[in-house]
Amino acid sequence: MGKTLAEKIWEEHVVRRHEGEPDLLYIDLHLIHEVTSPQAFDGLRLSGRAVRRPDLTLATEDHNIPTTDLDKPIADLVSRTQVETLRRNCEEFGVRLHPMGDIDQGIVHVVGPQLGLTQPGMTIVCGDSHTSTHGAFGSIAFGIGTSEVEHVLATQSLSQAKPKMMAVEVVGELPVGSTAKDLILALITQETTGGGQGYIVEYRGEAIRALSMEARMTICNMSIEWGAKAGLIAPDQTTYDYLQGRPSAPTGADWDAAVAHWDSLVTDDDAEFDKVITIDASTITPFVTWGTNPGQGVALSGNVPDPASFEDDNERVAAENALRYMGLEAGTPMKDIKVDTVFIGSCTNGRIEDLRVAASLIEGHKVADDTRILVVPGSVRVRLQAEEEGLDVIFKDAGAEWRGAGCSMCLGMNPDQLTPGERSASTSNRNFEGRQGKGGRTHLVSPDVAVATGILGHLAGPADLAELEKAGA
């Protein structure tokens, strides 16, 4: 019987296999940031261990980084201590670091692909659940906890039980105005937050093949939001075109050898998945969340659901709690929901393509009164690229705020936070209670919906913007 893509990569990385034990897997790339690493480095020091492969390790600062006043030291002393701790640890253990102020600083999941360090067929881990992003290149990439960060630092390997294999077959074509974000949000609502649990998911089919690398990253990024161990997409010419010429991409004979290998990284025709889900992309319309987990979503054209409509007791109670927290009434049209803050950024939607789409939609419009739009590029290089293309001017002319790079309001570890009761439309990945600031209310959206919402002041899609333009003309 043939193998799935994920099985092939898995088998290529088994260092040790022993009856009754999880496989010991080799890790090709270990990404590090300031939040989940300090206790791991402490552990190394306590046991007198070194970083086994600093040459397969890369650190950047992202979660705590302010997006304003970048020329000043971090004002929050606790944040500053955490960032300084990372700097000391990287120096002591010989790990390459892209700190604040460095041209390669940014969100760890934007930086890896941008440098060309993320390549097909690799195993990639990071103390961050959105490590699944890197699966877009056809690699097995997943988030780990701090004990595991210490384990990888010390051994460059990780013991892991082999997950089951799932295929998500995305047939048909995404309609104009619908994006990769809408597709993944709709999938998570269909499958719920636990639906992918125990699986590595391969996203397949013509709609996936048609996506750009950055859109593929958006899909894989949110694999964790439906509980999957990892999500990945087989590499193809789109992948190679994106990679070639990047600083860490192979060159010359190495490139040819790499491509020859990458070409073999496809699921065999006779491979069997443990589970297969089929989705018709042509049915996908702009999709948003109404609740407090990413599986509580609905079409933008729909209404806030009635908790009584959920058959499962836990889901019904969760819906009641969510509506209370979100300050929403069942039956309210989603488009009637007024929004205070729009956040465009994060490892889900903070790359250059996202900013290009957002800028093209916002051009010629003004941000609604009583609404603010924050645009936070995923990395310094994304920011510089956007500025070179004049996108920053378009955003600023429309009244949006153009910020420095980092995780920012996705999780509010820096000063970019919602205040209690404040409502956001956010291109990030989590709408958990308090995620963007204590008492903050988050609706997850695509960049297209984010911009339309910021201009109209209530949840809205690109079609509503087009109507506005028609009316204006």
Place this chain on the structure above:
Amino acid sequence: MEKFSTHTGVGAPLRRSNVDTDQIIPAVWLKKVTRDGFEEGLFSAWRSDPDFVLNRDAYKDATVLVAGPDFGTGSSREHAVWALQNYGFKAVISSRFGDIFRGNSGKAGLLAAQVDEKVVQRLWDYLDDNPGASITLDLESRTVKAGEGVDAIEDSFTIDDYTRWRLLEGLDDVGITLSHEDDIVAYESTRPSFKPVTL
């Protein structure tokens, strides 16, 4: 890591599903660079509610948390496990755990015991009827017990063999792996030259 064989302690019913790690410990607490002192941040948004289960006298010494499905989803933060442990919890019972949370628990020595959803419901009802009652978790036999007589609850929980063994022995994962260093060295000698390096 301390050995874990059996534990008996006060059970606290957390009647919620989808308790993500942001709820267990909000991001603002993640700026600390130590493994201790997270107990204050545990469920901090909910603890301002006087009716929250951990604010009730009967449960103030709780060591076993009984939660709804999909406990520990979301962020990879091991701080969620540390916060539960710092507070005094030794075990969490749920019908489904977030993968990373479950892994982190096994590494840090918190027992994540997975049971059938009906068992969670029975434990919730039992704890509501008997506030402050204890639950026993026996890792050797993988059983959970509560109550006595005809209404006694006794059922099995699942935990993978390897994590169970490590918890029973209190073994350090890094130490185990380093005992196989020859295998790592051998593997490294076969890695293709086109794989990227950072230095």
